[in-house]
Amino acid sequence: MWAYVVRRCLIGVILILAMTLVTFALFFATPIDAARYACGKNCSEEQRNITRAALGYDKPVVEQWAGFIQGLFVGRDFPLDESQREAAPDQVTHCGAPCLGYSSFNAKTINELVADALPVTVSLAIVALVLWLIGGVLFGIMAAINQGSFLDRGIVGATLVIYAFPSFAIAVFLLNYVAIKWGVFPYPKYTEIADGGVFEWFGNLLLPAVTLALLFLAGYVRMTRAFVLESLTEDYIRTANAKGLSQGKVVFKHALRAALTPLVTMAGLDFATLLGGAIITERVFNYPGLGLLTIQANAASDLPVMVGVVLLAGSFVILANIIVDVLYAVIDPRVRVA
C-alpha cells in the first residue's frame, strides 16, 4: 500500500515539475520581451533593463526556471539582481517558500496576492460544491426512479438546456433579474466570516454559488441517473424490496451506494479545478478570487501573476488526482498492483 502511495506521489512531483517547465517555456521562452510587459508601456530602455535584471529575465529560461524551483523550496529575495538589492536594501522583498514569484505591478509577492484571493475562491467553491452535489443527486434519483416519465424527461431536458446556455449569460441574467430587478437576493458582495459572521458570508455567497452550481448540475444529474438506473436492476435491490424496505431506504441506502464512488471522484476533481478560480462567476459578480486576479493580471499583462496562478491551480488538480487515486487504492486493493 505505502509503495503505491509513494509511487503515486513521486509521479505527482514529476508532473508538477514538468508543468512548471512547460509553463516557463510557454511564457518566457517565446521571443516576447517579458520585461517590456513587466515595466509597462512608457518605460525607457534603461528602466526596462533594470526591471529585466530585477526579475531575472536577462538569464536563460532554464536558469529562470531553476531559480523559480529554488524559490519554491527555500524562498527568494526580490529584486533578484544582487547589486540592486545592495543599492536599496530597504526595498528588498522577501518571498518565503513556497515562493510563486513577484508582481512588480502590485509591488507584492504572488504569495500575498494569492493569500488574499484564495479564501474567496475556496468559499465560493465549497458552497457551490454542496449545492450541486445535493441538487445533482436528488434530481438524478428523481429522474431515475421515474424513468421514461414526464418528470424524467423534464429533469434531463432542463439540465441539458441550462448546460447549453453560455455560463456567463446565465450568471449575468441571474445578477440582473434575481438580484437587482426582483431583489430576491442581496447584491452579492464578498464579506469575510470575520467581518460579518457566517450568515452574511453565506447570504452573499448564495447567488454566485447557485450560478456556479448550475454549470455543474447537468453532469451530476446525468451520472447519478445512469448509475442508479444501472443498480436498480441488480439482484440486491430486488432482495431489499422483497424484505419490505421502504422505497426511500432502497434507493438511498442501496441503489445510490453504487453511484457514490464515481460521484465523489468527479466532485473531487471538479472541486480541485474550481480552486484555480471560478473565472466567469468571479468576473460577473466581481468576487476578488483567483479568477478575477488572473483577469486583472491578463489585462495588465502581468506575466508573473499568471504563471503563479496557473501553477498553483495545476498543482491543486494534480494533488486531487493523487488523493482520489490513493482513496481508490484504499477501497479497492486491485488498483495497487496495476
Add this chain to the structure above:
Amino acid sequence: MTTPGTQVEISEIAVETAATVTGPVVSKSPTQLAMARFRADKLSMFSFYVVVFYVIAAIAAPILVATGVLDPFTPHQDLIDEQSLPLHPFGGISLEHPFGVEPRIGRDSLSRIWYGISFSLSISVLATLIAVVIGVVLGIVAGTSGGWIDAIIGRFIDLTLAFPQTLMLLALSSVAVAFITTVLNVPEGPSAQFVYVVSILGLFGWTSTARIVRGQVLSIREREFVYAARLLGARPGRIYFKEILPNLWAPILVQFTLIMPAFISAEAALSYLGVSVRPPTPTLGNVLTDSLSFMSDNFTYFIIPAVLIALIVVCFNLLGDGLRDALDPKSGR
C-alpha cells in the same frame, strides 16, 4: 435520446420480414443498420437537421455579406434614440431588421448574428479538427506501441489535463497573440485572435479523443488482420494509419460531434473574457457579450444570440449521443 434498443430491433425485424415477403432477402452492412437505428430516433434526426441548417447558414453567410444581402457593419444611427437604445420596441425589430438593430450604433442584428454563426462555427470546426487529429494520432501510437511510449503519452495526457484550461486560455492570450503576430507574421487584429482561439482550443482539447481512441486501439490491435500486416513486414506507419485507422471512424465521428459544442461554448466564454475574436468582426460569443450591458433595457438583443448558442450546443450534443447509440448499440446507458 434513449431509444429503447428492443423497439428498434423489432422495427428492423419488421422491415426485414417485409422484404422477405415482397422480394429477395437483402443483407445490410453494419453501417446501414446504424443508419437505420439513427433514423428511427426522432430526437437525433431533429438535431441532425438543426445542425445541417446551421452549417448551411454558416457557409452562406460570407457569400450573402459579399453580395450585400447581409450588412453586418453599416451603422443606422437614425434608428437609435438618445439613450443609445433602438427606437422601435423589441430591440428595433422591423421588416428591414428582423432581429432588430444593435444598441449604440444600430448595426443590423440579423446580419451580425448570421455572420457570427459563420465565424463561431469555423473557429469550432478548425479547433475540433486540430484536437481530433492530435488525439487520434497520439491515441493510435499509444495503443499500438504499449510499453514506455504508452506510459509517456499517458503522463502527457495527465499533464495537459492538469493545466486549468480556462485560466490557461486567458493567461496565455497576451503572450500567444504577440507570438502569433511577430513570429508567424499573422496580421494583428481579428486574424491573429482567430488563430489564437483556434490553436489554443485545439491544443488543449485533444485528451478525451486520445483516451477513447487508445482504448479502441487496444482491442483492434489484437485482431488477425493487424497480425497479418505485421507478419508481412508492414512499417508502423502503415499499421497505424492504413490498418487500424479505418476501423476507428465511428468513435472519431462521435468525438467530433461532442467536442464541437464544447468549443462553441468555449468560444463564447472566451469572448466574454475578451480573448476571442473581437468586434467589429462578429462571433456568436462577442455579440452575446455585447448584449449583456443592455440586458435590462433590451432583452431581445440578449435572448436571440443566447438561444441560438444554446440551440446549436444542445443539438450537437444530442446528435453526438444519437450517433454513439446508433453506431455502438452496446454502449447504451
